[in-house]
Amino acid sequence: MKPETENVIDVRGLRYRYPDGTLALDGIDFRLHAGECAAVFGANGSGKTTFVMHLNGLLRGEGSIEVCGLRIDGSAKADTLAAVRARVGLVFQNSEEQLFMPTVLADVAFGVANMGLSSENAARKAKEALEQVGMAGAAEKAPYHLSAGEKRRVAIAGVLAMQPDILVLDEPTTSLDPPGQRELLQLLRRLPQAKILVTHDVDFAAALAARAVFFERGRIAGDGEIHSIIEQFHWSRGSE
């Protein structure tokens, strides 16, 4: 019998220490259902970015991580990692780093081409994704000449083009103008994928997610309905 809700992400007892000794994650337990959207809140330096880096094997800590039934651990093979990375689309907090190809189109097509599509198909998917984020006009520009918000949009397109099962967005609204934020909200609402949304923008998160987890010094201090989490941790500008 199949469980009515299937976990696409299953993390247990995750601990991670940076090489300089900082203990950034100290026993994380987290699960996410197919199609679910969860917001991740927490103070600066509480470990949110470190956590999402684990979700497609960029960092390897102690504990167990399963993505769509695929286990990422020390012995994970290259093709397991490739399969995981095709399923988890990660938009980095710093979009400067995410853009590295000579043109916007080539950059957005990069991930798709790595999945083995022909260059024409990759370019077509890339154009569609650029269309979705309103950047079709910049396809031939050099990514490093874009404005901060434009870079953000292109970085998001690069992940959308791969059509992952799980979207992980680390601070996606930073440097987007209000219309850009509104469009991103509408776009994310239309996408059926499971989503993890790391953000300090409480209103944006509440408009999209029903659930929130709260990070505190490398642990999850709260997990539940988003409004009650906001209230419990006084996590909005309005609450004293």
Added chain:
Amino acid sequence: MASALRHASVERWSRGSSPLHRVDARAKLIALLVFLTAVATTSKHAPWIYAAFFVLLGSAIFLARLPVMAMLARAALVLPFSAVFAAMTWWAGDFPTAAVLVAKSFLSILAALTLAASTPWVRLLDALAFLRVPRPLLLVIQFLARYLFVVGNQVAHMRLAAQARGGIGKSSLSGFHAAAGAVGVLFARSWERADGIYKAMLARGFTGRFPAPQVAPFLARDVAFLCAAVFVTVAVRFAL
């Protein structure tokens, strides 16, 4: 900062649409190799051949509608290096060899610059791949260019940040100290940025090989350019 800007302007020129820009990158690359070989093997007793090479290169720059003075200024950056050796030979009483040394290095760099300024970076890499330059070497070239740009950008940002807070930018002793400290931070930051870029590539499924280059058809126009360029170069070299 200067290096980032310089990189940026050659990059901008390379996106032009002159007749030379439209020629296939492979044809231009082969023409460049023939030209460099011809220059390298020309005798020092035929000064007018060098003059003819300059005229030849000048017409290519004219055909590409590139800013002549700015191109000459950039090519002149090699002069200090070759001038040292030239001065030594001149000192030893061999004026022709000294003059030829300077002429050869200046012609070679100007020719390479003309190719770089009339061919988008992506097309150039594709052409190198087509001419069977080994992939690992191409990867190194691509990374190097990308990281050089990263370092250049870091310098620009740090300099601006320092100037905004009244730091370096002035030529005083305290400015020198600030600069010396900044160099250390620059390396650390460039390293972390490069590492971040590498992680972003992995996150989108990078496995160590770039997607296959797009092969554009080699047109009659490209054949004509290649034949003409090779014929004229060889004709000048052998003083027909």
